[in-house]
Amino acid sequence: MDKLLNVTAALSIVLIVAVLFSLRRAHIRVEYSVSWLAAGLAVFVLTRWESALIFLAQASGITYPPAALLAITMAVFLIVLYRMSMIISTLKDNNIALAQKVAILEFRMQSRPENSEAEARP
């Protein structure tokens, strides 16, 4: 069990460090990094705080604590992914509306009489 907890702790540290590096290089925005950092930190805390893990395993009816850790980790990351899906959906809607607006503005500008006259001039 200790080995599994150590591996999971190491992976959560890798995740936290990767997110911090991405933040530093501006590959990820601060507001979107919070979910990943919180998820990585939650998993790390559970691997180091065994009594809490055992308590959570018993509370959720799981007899083998590492299985509880796996289930909790999956649940945490599913929540993060769900949140990201919501953000992506909003961004896509905004992007479509923006693209349509740009196209319509461009169309209106090109259809203005002064533009037509300018094009007609030799």
Next chain:
Amino acid sequence: MTKSVAPGSVMILIPALNEAQAIAQVIAEIRSTVPGTPILVVDDCSLDSTATAARTAGADVLSLPHHLGLGGCLQAGYRLAFELGYEYVVRMDGDGQMDPKFVPLILDKLRESGCQMVIGSRYMNGGIHYSSLLRQYGIRFFRLMLRPILGKPVKDPTSGFVGVNREALEVFSRSFPLEYPEIETLVVLKRRAFRFEEVPCRMRTRRAGVSTITPLKSIYYIVHVLLGVLVNILKFERSKWRM
């Protein structure tokens, strides 16, 4: 086209993606069948010369800055038509499958009935159609599914030959299904207690290019549409649902 338009004005809307081979002929045919009617081609960021071909053939072209898919492309056209003040918009495809001689029929029905949408149906009065067996079964399935939702039968729920009036234009310019819009559009209209009618029309084989529909895409289509319809049903207000 940016000048204010006359009351009762009509626009033909053609969403197009890589239709350079067929679009000029489609536009020429529309211009000879319904002369003087403005034609707007919404180019969904085609990789070929669709926009140039359409412009040369005499249509106005709304060029999207990047690919939005059929729903986003159509909504851009509806939005522009609404902003410009058009009363009626008839949507046609850019591959030449739809015969423009049915455009006056759709417009007459829109004006006479006062309904918000008229569908050019391939399955009325023994109209000839060229759908595959799989597609025909799919259409039958959607007919059965939509019957209780819409409160009336619909013969051709997947037809893209559709005319709408200004009320529907206003709704579509704000809210429109972004992928596979035909079936969801009917449910969107029902949510607002709008009405639709169908008129018989004939479809032809496409002038150029090949259909991009594959069995896997068909399955994705069914799942996507079912989910879209379900979401729209969840948005029904209770009072309207009882109607």
